Amino acid sequence: xxxxxxxxxxxxxxxxxxxxTKDFLDWGFQNNSATETTIPSVNVIESNDSFxxxxxxxxxxxxxxxxxxxxxxxxxxxxxxxxNELKEGQRYTRREFSYQSFLRTFRLPKSVVDDSKIKASYExxxxxxxxxxxxxxxxPAPRKIEIK
Numbered sequence: 001x002x003x004x005x006x007x008x009x010x011x012x013x014x015x016x017x018x019x020x021t022k023d024f025l026d027w028g029f030q031n032n033s034a035t036e037t038t039i040p041s042v043n044v045i046e047s048n049d050s051f052x053x054x055x056x057x058x059x060x061x062x063x064x065x066x067x068x069x070x071x072x073x074x075x076x077x078x079x080x081x082x083x084n085e086l087k088e089g090q091r092y093t094r095r096e097f098s099y100q101s102f103l104r105t106f107r108l109p110k111s112v113v114d115d116s117k118i119k120a121s122y123e124x125x126x127x128x129x130x131x132x133x134x135x136x137x138x139x140p141a142p143r144k145i146e147i148k
């Protein structure tokens with residue numbers, strides 16, 4: 001399953017259009033990975049000052065995530081193993097291990113985002129990553145034109 005295109009995106013709005021409409025994820029598999037685990041869904045919210053990536057990941061803790069930025073690629077990974085401990089006098093007649101892992105990547109062009117100010121938080125099952133825009137990438141406020 002392809003998570004990221006290999007070409008460089010010329011503009012950020014096109015990046016988000018491509019992200020949701022092109023072959024970044026094979027939605028024919030209903031958002032499942034090759035290991036039959038679910039890849040968390042994301043919302044990308046744009047304001048004049050920033051982008052916010054919201055990832056639905058209930059049942060996890062902030063320690064379960066790793067977020068890295070390398071060569072303009074933001075990489076979000078998680079790996080979690082659920083262990084069931086046996087109490088005294090118990091034995092396994094069948095045990096099915098529970099592992100959860102995923103990888104999501106996003107290209108963040110340096111010409112648009114200020115990667116030195118990226119912040120992340122996790123609360124109520126939602127991982128939020130705030131990605132500020134560079135000053136030169138922000139759109140100027142609308143200018144009113146007087147009618148004479």
